[in-house]
Amino acid sequence: MTDSTLDRPEVTTTAGRVRGRWRDASAAFLGIPFAEPPVGELRFAAPVPHRPWEEVLDAGEHGATPQRTALAEITLIPEPSYPGESTLNVDVFTPRPGDADAKLPVLVYVHGGGYVAGSPASPWYDGAAFNRDGIVTVSVSYRLGFDGFGWIEDAPANRGVLDWILALEWVRDNIASFGGDPAQVTIAGQSAGGGAVLTLLTVPRAAHLFQRVYSISATTASVTREDAERYGRALAAAAGVEPTRAGLSTLTEERILALQGEDDAVASPDAPADPLAPLRALASGSALRWAPVVDGDLVSAPIGAAVADGVGADKALVLGATDNEFNLAAADMRETLADADPAALLTAIGVSEEAAGAYAAAHPDLDTAGTLGQFVTDTMFRAPARAIAESRAAGGAPAWAYRFAWTSPTFGTAVHRLDVPFFFDCLHSERVGYIAGEQPPASLADDVHGAAVRFIATGDPGWPAYTAPERDVQVFDVPTTVVRDGLADVGALQSAR
Template identity: 40%
Template structure:
């Protein structure tokens, strides 16, 4: 076995490495040309072929994004792996062997469509490869470069990048020991919203066979009108005309700073007349329902039968919103009236809904109640709606509570990731999981993801409106039947 194996791809040979554990790694492989210069704000273009073997020992550049350097409350909880450069439409592959025909998992990272990368060390695919799966992680365009649209040109460039990466997998993965006929695309947060959008996009049809959505579903999109509101304000912040051409002339650091200012403005004054749908979820850059690439909101397309042939596993964390309320100190400042106003804003019967959540949580603070209601509105109920719309979907909930912030962080957003990747020992995850996270939870989740990618069965029955079975992952994992039925019923007809 060579310590520097070479694989031939459509655009040239790549030279990988073999770890002491016998896992082959290939990093920083371009799947599209650098999205700069004439390729800026264009659909992904093929990379230039390279004549000599390309070294694939190190991660490639990541998409331009704001830095998390400093002492902010989320800085330690948002690990990054920063490599600067233009050629950031690249991917990474981990495989146990080159002569196999193994299931393939393709991971789409989260980060509110403005941050993150496929090269965060915690996404290392060694343990997936150890267990007989080829793991691929990808980068894609973020922020304005990926999702800015004024109504002309091609929208949803970030999603088109993901489709280009999946096309690369279809065309090349057999050389890395993967089966192009058995591809599962999975993602977390914005990555989960992405994979649900891909499930609804005609251009992605046939590129994958299964979907896993962690903490995101088919409801997070914006209209063309909202996209124009966001783009126009971004241009005003920059002092340029509201066109892609004008924004393309702005230096990248200035554009990133303007995107950050825009997000702060939305958070400070979340008014629908100013920001459209973005006023509800506070994410300025999201997939756009343009009527062509994304013909309708994903949940509507899926309910109408889009992706009917694709197996789906979807789930959420029990206390998603605590990530955004606890480290910032916001949870301690929430009052009862704020909880009632939020319940009404989210579509719950304000007093009856908040009262039910309070009755089910004796001793809960207003911050606890807001976290529970916001979690269900934005994550749990959309996941159940998608499961109801797509027959045969499997549902899970991650319930293990982090010890961080004196155990107040709870089963928060993104906490499941080190368990899914079985990378509990990664130092970047220590602020999340503490000193002694339960290995048995990682064993259970990691195996379920592998089993699902292999044959579509994660190990428990599918969710149906008649038999609402889900798997709860905790120190003692077990299936549940219509958990919190009374709270679920409050959301009937909503989200």
Template identity: 40%
Template sequence: MTATAAGPLSAGSQPEVRAAGGALRGSLESGVAVFRGIPYAEAPIGGLRFAAPKPAGRWDGVRPALAYGPPVPQTDVLGRGPAATDAAATEVWLTVNVWSPAPDPAAKLPVMVWIYGGGYTVGMSSWPEYDGGRLARDGGVVVVTFNYRLGVEGFAQIDGAPPNRGLLDQVAALEWVRENIGAFGGDPGQVTIFGESAGGGSVAALLAMPRAAGLFRRAIAQSVPGTYFSPQLAADLAAACADELGLRPTAADLATVDPALLALTGDSVTATMPARADRWGQAALRSILFSPVVDGDVLPTTPWQALAAGAARDVDLIAGHTRDEHRLFTVFTGMLGQVTPDQAKTALRDFAPGADGARRYRDAYADASPDKLYELVHSDWLFRMPSLHLAQAQVAGGGRAYLYELTWTAPGMGGALGACHGLDVPLVFGNLTSGQPAMLLGESPSAEATALSARMRTAWTAFATHGEPGWPPYDPEQRLAQVFDATPTVTAYPEDSSRQIWQDHVFPALHLHGDLS
């Protein structure tokens, strides 16, 4: 059943639409119609625990869509919310939220669907920095956000369950958009997905997934992590989680565990990971417990392989990163200014590509301090080079890609954070004072921050509308990139020394130690 509009939007009204599941009543906020907490899939509990998402059922009457649905069960490592939802609320875990400046089928506005990050372990669409009101109002687009399963529930490789359930939730949310967004004034043929960190990794995965083909026309991948797991590594990590509970890593066994408790078991495993690098390799050294699994079915290959082979050549792509991706982690771990030469040497040994990667870093960055070398190789391995390589793979596969780097220094904490991981999120959404952005931007955002945010919002919405963000496409000869700073410029990709060091790296799926299958 397709969705239809229930009536026009007028000042002071409570906007209503009729979605495929039934009628919805939202709210009017600063001229934008907002609908929150709409179920797109049945709760993955009971007989649906660890199953692929099942479309949500219908409801009678007019359903209020005024409040966000509760977050999926998760750890609270960021200290930003409950570790899990209460049992009474589990029926609405998997929900979407919609902001529309014109909830009328005749509007046919471009649609932007946001996928949050959080290491595939934490995150929720209700965080204030993800409010889509300003982006929708200023950009003339319909904005959609949603929750998807995380941690063991969403990404653990367990017997008796499909892999990559969190990615399958994302596909289900995009299918909901295809079937329903017309009633909210959106054009289902003009959908752009965008996400940052694990959300950027999800965007990259969706580009490579046959199940997602045709569900979006454009994609924006911000700070793409280079971590995708082999089934063997993912299964071994899942077994370690199950062992914490004295259980087998099977859907049958783990379904007996309360989701709130299960969400916390990963914390114990994560704490021991660095000591188990002999088995889990780089994933252990960075305490990365969950990532999409290159299982050969849901995710047939890594995104770089898929794009280079032309899997997404018909999808326009923006890919990019911040300059100081790792600075946020260096600050939070108390290592800023404290990295020793031995620690820098170890980081280069563990994460630089190839047998001579460490030497090439020291040659290319001859004047770099231990702190600088440590941050460079971690930034490159985890986010910068995977993002660059995604754009390069898209072009190699016959598609079009645009590259960017955010180099503007965040004023928060006296500028110590630099152009850190996550800085792009409040700038893109325009929410400069809500939630966590105050830590990055200060209590009173400057005129410079406001202007940069407007430029980035304009570029993102122009891309969603016309397929062109306002700078030239990337090509392997000129390698032009948009540099977002106080004075934005278009120039050759600024991180060329790192580009050359990593140019032959292929970002394979991470494996168990000694396992090359």
């Protein structure tokens, strides 16, 4: 196929026709707006479905992104930023554009970035490999940081969550035109995106919009209504405006982005410098200030509590993490902490003396910085994943747990985001070599991506579900194996927090 106008694929959506572009055996439709631009009166409002257009919309290039500055050096994933006001878009990748009878299963992917960064336009999120395997793929954008999650006196809470829901409603109403089946939708995401799909799992308003959840390295942290208000009032006060839509709308986007990243906008200016503060915040779950808010309405409870109460039990769930997600969090302090007692430092970041001693004793091969970093990994990612799997098992709901244990040859550990190019089977994509080395194992991509394909298509990833007493866990490595009680090492961590 050529890329001329006549040979480019066109599809009709509820708002008008869109024109994508062919790439080998599939087509990409990029930057399709599912909502009106969140500017002016809509800046801090709930998202509004995009009005119809008359001419064919060119969807051959990525649309504007909520992220304004690319952060690849921090996130490790190339996630480009594009300017513009119409930032609420979907990218659709499909092998069967225009074939409403194809009824292919659908993957909807939510990017990570701590709810303040990230972009759906990453080449890693291209759905080509999933298209090859008969799956329509959609990557969605959402408002980030304060714009998406900050408390404002007279604005709806959880605007970013509302963006996710409206994007899923767009998928429900339009994906058949791209060859997808709206009754076979799996939502997936990594890091904050993993937290996003777990949040959606617990939001009744979203329940009818998807059937399965694949959560990768999810942060399960949420913000209380009280903390959200405190953060929002502090940001407005730092800017010298009222904490209202009118007051905050006088601030430029650049000013709010600067304020939301300043620690002293929400912390006491008299607080002494504390080198362990970042680790304490990460381990306690308080590091994410701009994140889904437990508002008692749209989001009625924290993720763990909602799952324990059986919310979302009708949805099949896969979840897991890399073995060493945030071990690098303390790496810069390795020399400084070389002679320090790891148990004492764990106590200093809020762990009970008994639990700190037990944790340090259980990791004799790690130095002090390594012990602190592994503790952050375990408390932020691995222990919450196990707790959710336990809750699901206790309630008889389907759940499958995994670990990604393969070690990056460049970082020396199974770092945060290392598994993403294996999930998308894009090992030859931009920047993959930086995180996974120049020759990442294709067999591991076959295992990770293949499990995702099976789950999206059938609801079963191909290894035993997590049930007592076996508590089987898939360990993605070379070779991949199933390990009985494969998350036992983090089973006692809940009491350490």
